[in-house]
Amino acid sequence: MITKWTAASIVTTALALWAVNADAREPGQYPPLSDYFSAATAAPTTPDADGFITRWLLLEPISKPNPTNTVFTRSYVREELTPATYPGDFTAVPRDGQRVNGLRWHALDSRLWDVKLFNFAQALDKPKYGVLFWAVTVIDVPEEMDGVRLAVGSNSASRWWFNGEEVAGLYDDRRMVMDDVLSDRLTLKAGRNVIRGAIINGPGLSDFCLRFLDADGQPIRNLAIDIK
Amino acid sequence: MLKHTLLARLPLAPVAASLLAFAAPASAQLAGDVFIHDPSTLTYSDGRWYTFGTRGGGLSSEDGWTWEDGAVRPGGGVAPDTIKIGDRYYVSWAVGGGGMSGGHASDVKMMWTKSLDPNSPDFAFHEIGTVASSDGYENHDAIDPAFLYQDGRLWLSYGTYFGSIRIIELDPATGLRVAGNEPVEIAIDMEATALMYRDGWYYLLGTHGTCCDGPNSTYNIRVGRSRSPTGPYLDNMGQPLLRGGGKLVAASHDRMIGAGHFGLIDLGDDIQKFSLHYEADMERSGRSVLAIEPLLWRDGWPVAGENVRPGTYQIQSQRSGNTLQLQTDFVRIPFDARRSFMAGPDDPIVTVPAQTLPDVEAGWPDGPVRVDLSAYMVRPNQHWTITPAPEAGGWFGAPFYRITVEGTGRALAATDDREIAAVPADASDDSQLWRIDQLIDGTYRITPKRYADEGLAMVAIGTSTPSLVPFDAGSDAGRWQFKLP
Incomplete structure (x- = not known):
């Protein structure tokens, strides 16, 4: 049972949402950031054993109150999560510690296969419900690879761009499932390739997972991930 | 209004249609008071079945069809489950948590009673204590x-x-956690879980999606399996449930939206059903209701079946493939076989009309007519109209049905000598009511209401002969398929 309150009205839900955010008034009792992330090291890293990309630049959450995830229609998500709403230069890779609109970019390695955005926000004493996250990473590909698909799962909706081109969208009330949505076939060019994503959530436990699958559906691991 | 809903959907003959005068909507599976959220696994006690829901209270029923309020569960809280071990009924429930304004600090508690019947002298709950907790921060x-x-x-x-x-392990003798037992994480992104065991596999079922938003609730039930109760649980594609995997078991259908909170009901004889709640019954104000549906097994995976839908079918025996038919003379379709064989390639192509009821009915005997089994020939005496009769009651998620020869007032009946005949339809005659329960392989058992207590079912005792004899789950003889004509 996701919520034990009985009324599903917008008003009730909005009040509940406020109440949960009020819970964050006691930071330190929640799991620290180090439970889920470590600072990205200077040296490039590689995908994990299953090919999941675990090094990301994460922007602190943007408050975007939504009382229910059923509002995340394709139209809504495509309007709210766009290069035009990206905080900063959509064509540039942000730096660790860079601030934009009062929010800071964090270069982090997830300790898990997925990226726990909820815990990222919670540990920083930021809003964790009704939020919008941006994530950026850079992969270095040893040689060009054709027929590759970007495979992503997210809680809740999200959009993903590969080298500036939109390649995947996850819409509606959605929980994270590995390999939930796959892109059309892509070409990973030799050298740097930039991945950008935006994830939006209302009352959910925000996270995402992303990896590349080769033409045979097998995870690609021979990548260097370096967000500099 | 209810009558009109069904009549608008069904191409029924006048006689059959008249039997629907008090029919409930097809999707309103159960009768009586069925309003509940997070129903516990149905449990039998003192002649009745019980299920408990969130915030205390619950429902009970004698037959799994008509339910009434009045089950008593102390402790308040949310989403209980019940199991009988020895002479104890253990009840586990949670206090606190649930998210949003309730936060996530919660205790899973245990109690037991020797009866679930509030009127029994053995009805007395004894609280054991807390067996699991979340601290509100994890x-x-x-x-x-x-x-x-x-x-x-x-x-x-x-x-x-x-x-x-x-998952944790409890001591079945006390209901307390086994000493030293630590929780093991077995899945993510689900809730309202249930566990089953079958043929060496442990099955973890859980509900994906979001509840509590009426017809916009996205609840659906999914499953993974493992050789160990502590996992790893994988779905049919090998996706770990710890990574969001899960094969669909049940989702919204018809007028029922948001399937959640699975509970196994094993009725024996290869009949398994499951309880669940739908977040919204669109025929009942969009409220959360109890439902009971057939459970099938396909290649080692559980999947929701469905009650036979109202309509006209051939009823095919799984024993021989022969179809149930009224014993009448075979009537030839006018056709010049010699001319057909001699036709040249340029001869015109014409449509041969199907044999219809008026073509043959005048030659059928009046009064009761026995039935038998024969190869399907697309003939009027082989087409049976299935009509739910929920006003007559039902059994575990399925109403009683009337089975009539399409377009006629000839109803299938269980005779005094425990045979099967088509007789003049009579809405007041219980011998014309049948239980149709889907078996775990997807075929159906057809049980006469009149002799259900004797365990009799319609069985093909010969290639061409049906009768009412005890159902044998180990045989195809009592299994039937409803196939569209």
């Missing part, structure tokens, strides 16, 4: 407990969308 929410008692060991899964699903 990525976990200790609610929605679910039991599995297998090979003498008692397991309890619990948790919600908020983080992980966990």
